[in-house]
Amino acid sequence: xxxxxxxxxxxxxxxxxxxxxTFRDLISEAAKATFDSNARVSPKDIKSFIxxxxxxxxxxxxxxxxxxxxxxxxxxxxxxxxxxxNQCGSGTSAIRTAYSxxxxxxxxxxxxxGVEKIMVPSHGEIFLNSMAGSDRExxxxxxxxxxxxxxxVAQAHMQKFNTTEEQIAQVSVKNHNHSLNNPNAxxxxxxxxxxxxxxxxxxxxxxxYDCSTNTDxxxxxxxxxxxxxxxxxxxxxxxxxxxxxxxxYPWANYPKDWSTWPxxxxxxxxxxxxxxxxxxxxxxxxxxxxxxxxxxxxxxELGFCKKGEGGAFVEDGRATYGGDVVVNPxxxxxxxGHPFGAxxxxxxxxxxxxxxxxxxxxxxxxxxxxxxHNLSGLGEHHILIYGSH
Amino acid sequence: xxxxxxxxxxxxxxxxxxxxxTFRDLISEAAKATFDSNARVSPKDIKSFIxxxxxxxxxxxxxxxxxxxxxxxxxxxxxxxxxxxNQCGSGTSAIRTAYSxxxxxxxxxxxxxGVEKIMVPSHGEIFLNSMAGSDRExxxxxxxxxxxxxxxVAQAHMQKFNTTEEQIAQVSVKNHNHSLNNPNAxxxxxxxxxxxxxxxxxxxxxxxYDCSTNTDxxxxxxxxxxxxxxxxxxxxxxxxxxxxxxxxYPWANYPKDWSTWPxxxxxxxxxxxxxxxxxxxxxxxxxxxxxxxxxxxxxxELGFCKKGEGGAFVEDGRATYGGDVVVNPxxxxxxxGHPFGAxxxxxxxxxxxxxxxxxxxxxxxxxxxxxxHNLSGLGEHHILIYGSH
Numbered sequence: 175x176x177x178x179x180x181x182x183x184x185x186x187x188x189x190x191x192x193x194x195x196t197f198r199d200l201i202s203e204a205a206k207a208t209f210d211s212n213a214r215v216s217p218k219d220i221k222s223f224i225x226x227x228x229x230x231x232x233x234x235x236x237x238x239x240x241x242x243x244x245x246x247x248x249x250x251x252x253x254x255x256x257x258x259x260n261q262c263g264s265g266t267s268a269i270r271t272a273y274s275x276x277x278x279x280x281x282x283x284x285x286x287x288g289v290e291k292i293m294v295p296s297h298g299e300i301f302l303n304s305m306a307g308s309d310r311e312x313x314x315x316x317x318x319x320x321x322x323x324x325x326x327v328a329q330a331h332m333q334k335f336n337t338t339e340e341q342i343a344q345v346s347v348k349n350h351n352h353s354l355n356n357p358n359a360x361x362x363x364x365x366x367x368x369x370x371x372x373x374x375x376x377x378x379x380x381x382x383y384d385c386s387t388n389t390d391x392x393x394x395x396x397x398x399x400x401x402x403x404x405x406x407x408x409x410x411x412x413x414x415x416x417x418x419x420x421x422x423y424p425w426a427n428y429p430k431d432w433s434t435w436p437x438x439x440x441x442x443x444x445x446x447x448x449x450x451x452x453x454x455x456x457x458x459x460x461x462x463x464x465x466x467x468x469x470x471x472x473x474x475e476l477g478f479c480k481k482g483e484g485g486a487f488v489e490d491g492r493a494t495y496g497g498d499v500v501v502n503p504x505x506x507x508x509x510x511g512h513p514f515g516a517x518x519x520x521x522x523x524x525x526x527x528x529x530x531x532x533x534x535x536x537x538x539x540x541x542x543x544x545x546x547h548n549l550s551g552l553g554e555h556h557i558l559i560y561g562s563h
Numbered sequence: 564x565x566x567x568x569x570x571x572x573x574x575x576x577x578x579x580x581x582x583x584x585t586f587r588d589l590i591s592e593a594a595k596a597t598f599d600s601n602a603r604v605s606p607k608d609i610k611s612f613i614x615x616x617x618x619x620x621x622x623x624x625x626x627x628x629x630x631x632x633x634x635x636x637x638x639x640x641x642x643x644x645x646x647x648x649n650q651c652g653s654g655t656s657a658i659r660t661a662y663s664x665x666x667x668x669x670x671x672x673x674x675x676x677g678v679e680k681i682m683v684p685s686h687g688e689i690f691l692n693s694m695a696g697s698d699r700e701x702x703x704x705x706x707x708x709x710x711x712x713x714x715x716v717a718q719a720h721m722q723k724f725n726t727t728e729e730q731i732a733q734v735s736v737k738n739h740n741h742s743l744n745n746p747n748a749x750x751x752x753x754x755x756x757x758x759x760x761x762x763x764x765x766x767x768x769x770x771x772y773d774c775s776t777n778t779d780x781x782x783x784x785x786x787x788x789x790x791x792x793x794x795x796x797x798x799x800x801x802x803x804x805x806x807x808x809x810x811x812y813p814w815a816n817y818p819k820d821w822s823t824w825p826x827x828x829x830x831x832x833x834x835x836x837x838x839x840x841x842x843x844x845x846x847x848x849x850x851x852x853x854x855x856x857x858x859x860x861x862x863x864e865l866g867f868c869k870k871g872e873g874g875a876f877v878e879d880g881r882a883t884y885g886g887d888v889v890v891n892p893x894x895x896x897x898x899x900g901h902p903f904g905a906x907x908x909x910x911x912x913x914x915x916x917x918x919x920x921x922x923x924x925x926x927x928x929x930x931x932x933x934x935x936h937n938l939s940g941l942g943e944h945h946i947l948i949y950g951s952h
Contacts, residue, residue: 198700223809231620237695238650241812241943251809252829254663256656257648261627267645270669271660274643277667280659280805306626311587416669420612420640423630440641554630 180273181403181410182560183396184212185526190391190511191360197234197291198246200392204287204516205247208394211526214406215396217248222275222284223255226268227515229306233291243287247394253281261307262464263548264288265393265518266418266556272397273413282399288519289392307550309424320464321385323425325377327552328467330433332379334482337470339379341485343370345466346383346508348494353505355535360389360511384466389511393520411529414543414561415449417441421553428552437553438475446477449559451543453477456499456559458528458538459545460521463506469493472547473501495538503528503536518556521546529562569662570792570799571949572785573601574915576908579780579900580749586623586680587635589781593676593905594636597783600915603795604785606637611664611673612644615657616904618695622680632676636783642670650696651853652937653677654782654907655807655945661786662802671788677908678781696939698813709853710774712814714766716941717856719822721768723871726859728768730874732759734855735772735897737883742894744924749778749900773855778900782909800918803932803950804838806830810942817941826942827864835866838948840932842866845888845948847917847927848934849910852895858882861936862890884927892917892925907945910935914949 186207188200195203209215223244230239240257244250254275260267265288272284305314308323331337350365370383396406403410421437422428429436446452453476461476463469470484478499479487487493493501504510504524507517525544527533533541544560575596577589584592598604612633619628629646633639643664649656654677661673694703697712720726739754759772785795792799810826811817818825835841842865850865852858859873867888868876876882882890893899893913896906914933916922922930933949 196700228626229620231618231695235695235699237617238697238939240649241809241940242698244809245812245816250811251807254659254807255649255809256660259646259648260629260644270643271645271663274660274663274667274669277669278663279666280663306620306624308627309631310624311585418640418643420630420633420644422639423634427634550627551630 178277179400180276180413181398181400182522182526183398183403183407183410184208184215185395185523186211187358187393187520187523188391189358190389190513192293193390195390197230197236197289200289200291200390201243201246201287204289204392204394208396212407220249220283220285220396221251221253222281223249223251224268224271224284224286225257226264226286226288226519227257227290228259228261228264229290233294243289247285247287249285254284260556261550262462262514263518263550263554263556264515265520266546266548266558269397269518269522269558270416270418273416276397276399282402284397285394286397286519287392287394288516290513290515291390292388292513293390312426313424321377321380324465324467325380327432327471328379330431331467331471334433337485340367340371341489342384342466342470343367344488345463345469346370348488349463349502349506349508352503353509356504356510359505359509360387361509380465386464386507386512389513391511391513391516391520393516393523395519395522395526409530411526412561412563413558415445415559417444417557419555423551425551432552434481435471435475435552438472438555441555441557442476445557445559455543456545457541457543458500458503460502460504460506460524461547462549463502463508464512468549469501476545500538503538518546518548525560529560567666568789569665569802570787570789571911571915572787572792572796572799573597573604574784574912575600576747576782576912577780578747579778579902581682582779584779586619586625586678589678589680589779590632590635590676593678593781593783597785601796609638609672609674609785610640610642611670612638612640613657613660613673613675614646615653615675615677615908616646616679617648617650617653618679622683632678636674636676638674643673649945650939651903652907652939652943652945653904654909655935655937655947658786658907658911658947659805659807659945662805665786665788671791673786674783675786675908676781676783677905679902679904680779681777681902682779701815702813710766710769713854713856714769716821716860717768719820720856720860723822726874729756729760730878731773731855731859732756733877734852734858735759737877738852738891738895738897741892742898745893745899748894748898749776750894750898769854775853775896775901778902780900780902780905780909782905782912784908784911784915798919800915801950801952802947804834804948806833806946808944812940814940821941823870824860824864824941827861827944830944830946831865834946834948844932845934846930846932847889847892849891849893849895849913850936851938852891852897853901857938858890865934889927892927907935907937918949918951
């Protein structure tokens with residue numbers, strides 16, 4: 175590996191929500207926010223382009239979205255361009271691809287744009303999209319969707335570790351309350367334990383407020399070599415570590431005990447080692463709370479607490495301001511929302527602002543290390559560790 | 564850039580055609596062919612996985628195909644995995660992505676698998692897929708499909724350079740006759756000038772035999788660092804140069820004169836420079852004959868002949884055995900067929916066999932340099948140059 179470090183010098187996001195905006199509108203809006211974040215970077219500086227999007231064919235009827243998005247961002251790539259997809263982990267995969275093309279020397283600066291238009295007029299179409307994320311021939315054909323799969327994770331965790339429904343619900347309370355400080359979040363109403371516990375049952379024990387939110391949104395980031403970063407920014411952030419694993423697909427191939435995710439532990443260790451840090455060095459994290467129980471298992475596998483203690487970790491306030499690590503200050507997938515292709519790039523936007531001390535009411539004091547995590551299945555994890563230097 | 568060279572140590576392909584096989588079947592079949600091509604490589608050696616496919620949501624209802632394909636190949640990626648898409652250029656983009664992750668040091672060995680299931684029971688679905696390759700909101704909404712777009716290229720080339728319909732047809736004659744030596748080609752019947760000229764008019768002057776073929780197919784390759792290649796093969800091939808560009812999207816944004824493609828000329832020069840060769844060094848090439856006229860313009864922009872001389876180049880036999888460079892020995896997209904996501908990987912398979920002297924009846928004597936090219940629009944080009952050493 176060569177010794178070029180990889181930096182981020184600009185990042186922007188749209189407002190997330192049930193947006194009266196097309197796929198194309200969302201791309202434009204994220205591009206403008208990205209370039210507005212750093213006046214020293216303009217579209218003509220950008221030599222490469224990576225698009226992260228999952229369902230453009232279904233929601234926008236676009237089957238060739240990378241050059242379309244590049245054009246809409248004002249970018250004409252001469253070094254590298256591609257669309258990448260890894261379902262819910264697409265955005266993190268896009269940043270990892272950006273890291274690799276810069277580290278390889280194929281380019282020295284790229285835009286990464288993540289976008290998803292989910293809220294289309296046909297609600298059935300949204301439902302079909304979530305079905306398409308599992309294996310059509312062996313799983314979704316039987317009607318399996320994400321909530322019952324994660325309900326089984328919750329049941330296993332409750333049985334093995336005596337985790338309570340109230341502890342699990344505290345993830346939603348925290349993330350909904352965090353979102354009050356995020357003007358771009360889909361939901362900005364906060365939540366109480368009572369509200370989460372009394373919300374409609376979806377798949378026992380997962381209730382409505384335990385679920386992430388179908389959301390329209392887009393986010394962008396400019397990723398470049400350290401050399402270019404020094405020219406374009408006085409205060410870039412850096413990708414310090416990254417790892418990815420896929421251990422078992424479809425869901426039925428995953429090991430029988432769903433309460434622990436050893437592949438995430440493995441990937442986290444590799445990312446920490448690459449960054450030269452330990453879990454206690456992480457100041458702020460955006461991790462994949464597709465359901466509340468996911469965030470609890472992730473605390474454990476990422477090493478923020480011991481196995482089985484995730485419920486107590488959030489209940490005791492250790493995952494919010496004043497605790498061990500601020501997890502999902504944006505509100506996460508639950509309250510900020512989860513436009514699949516955009517989420518990992520939106521996490522990079524949060525890293526960019528937190529590590530530059532510019533996250534306004536969400537700022538974690540003195541944040542120097544940020545961990546971003548997506549999953550696309552119990553055994554499929556995507557991790558990035560960002561540092562302020 | 565570090566100095567690791569990137570090699571290919573195994574490659575395989577399915578039979579192309581209107582296959583009684585699912586998306587999943589095609590993946591399995593290509594994986595088996597790939598691992599069968601080198602007994603020293605097994606799925607457990609593979610640390611990364613790149614899937615190239617364009618329409619899995621539409622043709623197989625699969626929205627998360629990368630881990631599905633990895634599992635079906637017997638691969639559990641621990642370093643990197645992603646699905647990439649760039650329409651007709653997806654396969655070449657996948658190989659370029661493999662190049663970048665190896666060159667970056669993120670991994671030292673990856674599988675690349677390209678697949679497309681196109682021949683689904685609904686012919687309307689196939690038609691919709693080809694519509695989705697252009698911009699839905701500004702182009703395909705008006706009924707624009709590839710044949711009339713490339714017909715305009717042909718009309719422009721005929722007007723500007725006095726290229727004749729008969730010269731253009733010679734590309735089809737050559738490629739259909741080449742395919743007689745390729746047992747995996749969709750068509751293996753050959754063609755005469757009379758047959759091409761008398762085939763049904765599609766969009767003047769493009770006739771049925773001027774068109775590439777909707778085809779099911781898949782292909783795989785194992786790409787690794789030179790160090791790993793020396794352990795796994797006595798006769799690896801190497802990626803010597805590569806380039807990519809996107810200059811203008813949608814079609815209407817492309818410069819007015821469609822008879823020349825300056826962005827291809829630019830990308831070709833970069834790829835040749837990176838490989839340290841000139842166009843006359845190319846012994847064998849698989850280039851993007853989505854329509855016969857494309858191959859003619861490509862001869863010119865790739866520097867195989869002068870601008871405007873592409874028609875005479877093929878008519879005079881300079882693009883076949885005994886000529887300057889053997890172009891599309893497999894039969895190309897026209898006769899071997901064009902399963903979008905697989906095509907670029909199938910070109911890598913041809914490179915692997917030609918440069919190792921194992922292409923049987925298609926072998927180009929003494930082939931040392933192979934050029935692969937895909938386009939995804941007049942201004943969007945993807946190039947790889949492979950060498951036997």
